[in-house]
Amino acid sequence: MRPLTEEETKVVFDKLASYTSDLKSLIAPLDDGDRFVFRLNHARVYYVRLSIANIATSVSRDALLSLGTCLGKLTKTGKFRLHITALPILAEHARYKIWVKENGAQPFLYGSNVVKAHVGRWSEDCPEHSGVVVFNMADIPLGFGVTSRSSAEARRLDPTGIVCFRQADCGEYLRDEDTLFAG
Amino acid sequence: MAPSRTKTIKNKHAANGSGIRGSIKSKNGPQSDGVLKSKKNPNPRVQTTNVKGRPKIAELLKKKKQRVYSAKELGIQDLNMVTPIGVVKPKGKKKGKVFVDDRESMTTILAIVEAQKNGQIESKMIKARQMEEIREARRLEAEAKDAERKEKFDETKDSMRNKRKRYVKPEESDHVDVKDFVASGTNAVMAKKKRVSFA
Numbered sequence: 078m079r080p081l082t083e084e085e086t087k088v089v090f091d092k093l094a095s096y097t098s099d100l101k102s103l104i105a106p107l108d109d110g111d112r113f114v115f116r117l118n119h120a121r122v123y124y125v126r127l128s129i130a131n132i133a134t135s136v137s138r139d140a141l142l143s144l145g146t147c148l149g150k151l152t153k154t155g156k157f158r159l160h161i162t163a164l165p166i167l168a169e170h171a172r173y174k175i176w177v178k179e180n181g182a183q184p185f186l187y188g189s190n191v192v193k194a195h196v197g198r199w200s201e202d203c204p205e206h207s208g209v210v211v212f213n214m215a216d217i218p219l220g221f222g223v224t225s226r227s228s229a230e231a232r233r234l235d236p237t238g239i240v241c242f243r244q245a246d247c248g249e250y251l252r253d254e255d256t257l258f259a260g
Numbered sequence: 261m262a263p264s265r266t267k268t269i270k271n272k273h274a275a276n277g278s279g280i281r282g283s284i285k286s287k288n289g290p291q292s293d294g295v296l297k298s299k300k301n302p303n304p305r306v307q308t309t310n311v312k313g314r315p316k317i318a319e320l321l322k323k324k325k326q327r328v329y330s331a332k333e334l335g336i337q338d339l340n341m342v343t344p345i346g347v348v349k350p351k352g353k354k355k356g357k358v359f360v361d362d363r364e365s366m367t368t369i370l371a372i373v374e375a376q377k378n379g380q381i382e383s384k385m386i387k388a389r390q391m392e393e394i395r396e397a398r399r400l401e402a403e404a405k406d407a408e409r410k411e412k413f414d415e416t417k418d419s420m421r422n423k424r425k426r427y428v429k430p431e432e433s434d435h436v437d438v439k440d441f442v443a444s445g446t447n448a449v450m451a452k453k454k455r456v457s458f459a
Contacts, residue, residue, distance in 0.1 A: 080361040086369050094377040100370050104363060114361065204384035227388045 078118040078130070078138055085151060089115060089122055092149070092157045096208035096221060097170040115148075119259075122148045122157070124166065143258050160257065161220065161245040164210075168218035171210035173200040175222075175241055182213045185220060186248040194236035203228040209241055220246030 081089065094100055103124070106112045116123045116130050118141055125133075125145025133144050146166065149159040159167070177185055181195020197214050205227045211219045222241040224231075231240050249257065331338065338345045360366055 079357075080359040082357045083360050083365075083369065086360045086366065087373060090370055090373040091377065094373055100374055101367070104366050104370065106363070112363065202385060204381060204388050207381065207384070227392075229388065229392050 078116050078133060078141060078144075081115050081117055081122065084155070085117065085122075085157075086115065088151070088155065088157045089148065092159055093167075096159070096167045096172060096210065098172040099170040102170065103166070113145075116144070117151070118144075120151050120153075122151060124148050124163075147258065159221070159245065161247060161249045162257070164218050164221065164245070164247070167208075167221055168210050168212070173203045173207060173209040173224070174212055175199045175209050175224075176212045176214055176216075177219070178214060182219060185211060185243065186246050188243065188246065188248060188252070190225075190239045190243050191222065191241040192236065193231060193234045193238050193240050196240055199228055199231070199240070201228055205230070208244075211241065211243075211246070218247075220244070220248075 090100060093103070097103075104113060107126075111126050111128050113124055114127045114130055116125055116133075118138060121143075123143070123145045124147075129144060133141060147160055147162040148166070149157055149163055151157055175191060176197040176199070177191055177195050178197045181191060181197075184195065185191055191211060200209070203209065203224055205224055207224055208221060209224055210221045213219055220243065222243045222245075224241055225239050226234065231238075234240065343349065360369065
């Protein structure tokens with residue numbers, strides 16, 4: 078387990094910034110004097126309290142399965158992939174949001190993209206190919222994705238047209254149970 | 261060359277470490293192992309030929325040393341080495357990774373990244389708005405053109421209708437000429453066309 082390098086930090090922040098608007102709150106100091114830091118172990122990036130990260134140094138790298146919140150994985154080409162485990166952090170400060178209706182929640186949780194017919198409402202002035210967090214109508218985050226069209230263009234789209242390409246959904250907790258935290 | 265003279269001595273081992281004043285060692289030095297060679301000057305030329313105004317031979321020899329050209333000067337392509345070509349390791353830099361863990365540097369990186377992202381999104385939005393305006397303008401233009409074409413088509417249709425109304429065939433018209441009635445008198449049977457039939 079080690080802190081991120083400058084390049085890695087940049088890549089991680091860049092990906093997070095496409096989904097969230099307020100990144101400063103992520104590294105802001107807490108009331109008890111502690112703060113959250115980013116740690117890398119087995120190519121996975123964890124968002125964890127500094128005090129816990131310091132304690133975790135007593136565990137060997139191989140034996141350490143997970144700590145804090147797993148944000149995602151750094152690929153060998155140097156890119157960063159967000160995992161569904163990062164959803165609570167993204168949902169808290171989401172830049173753009175899409176709310177899906179009851180009939181659209183299940184298809185999304187089974188791994189489909191979001192079609193226009195399933196959209197209950199969406200954020201205004203959303204450009205195309207930008208990160209959005211998908212909520213159900215009860216404001217529970219279901220996953221996140223990337224918009225296929227801007228909100229103005231999406232209005233003219235036919236009901237079967239894809240509005241948002243899925244990136245991760247809560248169904249992955251079951252579907253990718255074996256590989257989500259290790260492997 | 262002068263022939264080398266040799267001289268044998270008795271008990272040469274005793275002579276080496278004996279410390280006797282008159283012994284061979286005390287006369288000839290440490291290298292005498294029983295065989296004496298005449299002393300020769302190793303480079304007598306250099307000492308003898310030193311004429312003023314002329315360069316020294318040693319300097320000439322030094323100058324004659326050929327210049328070694330680098331591959332870059334000759335324009336030869338770089339060969340593959342242990343480190344790939346183009347990868348230049350910076351000198352004097354710390355080896356290994358530089359970690360970012362303090363809050364200040366993280367905040368700096370975050371500010372840079374956020375500014376970049378906001379700029380990207382802003383430009384995307386502006387572009388989308390411009391595209392939307394263009395699309396709207398095109399749509400309005402197309403609508404106007406469509407309306408004009410429709411109007412023209414209606415006009416043409418109307419004119420065709422009017423033309424038809426003006427050209428009325430006497431046979432087909434409902435209007436019956438009053439003269440016929442007058443000619444036939446009270447018998448109101450229409451005048452029939454002559455017909456020819458073959459039995």
